[in-house]
Amino acid sequence: MKLFSNTLLVLLCLLGTVAQAQNTTLTGQIKGLSGTTVKINTNNNGVFKADSVKVINDVFTWKTNLTGPQLISLVIENHSYSYFIGPGHSKLTGTKEASEAYKLTGSPMQDDAKAFGEFIKDLTDQEAFLSTAYGKASAQEKEELNKKREALKTKKKARANQFIADHPKSFFSIYLIAGRTSYGYAEVKPLYDKLDESAKRTEAGKKLSQTLETLKKSLIGNQMADFIQADTSGKQVKLSSFRGKYVLVDFWASWCGPCRAENPNVLKAYNAYKDKGFTVVGISLDDKAANWKKAIRDDKMPWTQLSDLKGWKNEVSTSYGIEGIPSNLLIDPTGKIVAKDLRGEMLESKLKQLLK
Structure with missing residues (x-):
């Protein structure tokens, strides 16, 4: 399981996509909250927004345009509560003293979420x-x-x-x-x-x-399409320039602890098989060149390192649906994917099998 993932962002963007925005109203009736402010955080079709409403006579009303059902976060007296709401009218009821019993009605998706929780x-x-x-x-x-x-x-x-x-x-x-x-x-x-x-x-x-x-595209047996990105010196490097070798395309980032912990295993495999037809091409999901280059030096990684410094929007990682790191694809000398997400001893074991 990958410990650093972009899945939540993908989820929120996915859920906030329908043809056009529709009116949405959330009414809250929480006994004991008069005079406080409720904060509402949303991600509507990839646009993050923070809003707030005053609670008057224990009632608040929030109106917006949502493009579909989505997960919102309500911050009430420094406590965060997540609910699914969508176009139409939803109502939150409860008492300040029993916040764990807040009840949202008018949201079919929230009803299903509750049913799944049970x-x-x-x-x-x-x-x-x-x-x-x-x-x-x-x-x-x-x-x-x-x-x-x-x-x-x-x-x-x-x-x-x-x-x-x-x-x-x-x-x-x-x-x-x-x-x-x-x-x-x-x-x-x-x-x-x-x-x-x-x-x-x-x-x-x-x-x-x-x-x-x-x-x-990343299924084993598929051909990995050629790509080009800049190395640490700014030189544009193509994946196809490594044809004739087994290549581990390794997705990582300087800020990813599990990736950094895995680097010694990759280094060990690289040193054992670099003269037997194997190499590594790192694809970094960093967005700061200095951090990227420092991590390469600190982890003593001698292989080719590429990045477009776009973070999670790296063109290679997004084109292959990489939503969590560390992740890797092993391709054969013709560019065909033969294995993926090899961790620890799995990488050396696979290379031993392929490079007898």
């Missing part, structure tokens, strides 16, 4: 128990707890799959599927196929379909 509550309760136990556990106990955590993740994914199958027309099902895009085409496509045609025809459904087409 559907997996037994698993999330177990996760909470394990997290508490983890803080007090010995090293040996933590190893066992990690196994149980992974087993719970697998169960949660299976429950989500079942929810999607049972709610093929739900906008929330699209949200759940979009949250899995960092796992790749093979995992997402079967879930997308479970959606009803009415869901696929929404703008969010169409956006998800486009994302799938992008993810498809």
Whole structure:
């Protein structure tokens, strides 16, 4: 699982896409909040906006134009609450003393989100128990707890799959599927196929379909298209200039801790196989040249490093649907993808198999 991901941003942009903006009203009736201010944070079709409204006589009203159902954040007395709302009228009710019991009505997507939460509550309760136990556990106990955590993740994914199958027309099902895009085409496509045609025809459904087409490019067996980016000296370098070798196209960034932790493994594999027909081409998702170059020096990476310094909008990473890092693609001497996301000893093991 990738620890640094752009999935949330992709999700919010995806959910905020329909043909045209429609009027949206959120009314709040929270007993005990008079005289306070409620802050509302939104991401409408990729445009982030912070708004605020005064609470008068325990009531506030917020009006805006949303282009579709989306996740918003309400900040009430320094506490943040997330809800799904969409075009139309939604109402939030409750009391200041029982904020955990706030209730949102008028939002079908929020209703589905609540239903999903109840559907997996037994698993999330177990996760909470394990997290508490983890803080007090010995090293040996933590190893066992990690196994149980992974087993719970697998169960949660299976429950989500079942929810999607049972709610093929739900906008929330699209949200759940979009949250899995960092796992790749093979995992997402079967879930997308479970959606009803009415869901696929929404703008969010169409956006998800486009994302799938992008993810498809990184399937094992596909040819990796040529690309060109600048190295640390500013020289433009083409991927095709490495034809004839196995090439690990490695997506990383200086600010990504898991990437930096993985670099010694890549370096070890590079040193072992650099004279046997293997090399590495790093693609950095940095946006500051100084930080990028310093990390290369600090981690002692001698291979070719490329970047357009556009951060998450790096043209190579976006064209292959890379939404989480570290990530990599291993291509053969003809440019065909033969493996992906090789970590730790997996990289050396694969190279040993290929470069006998």
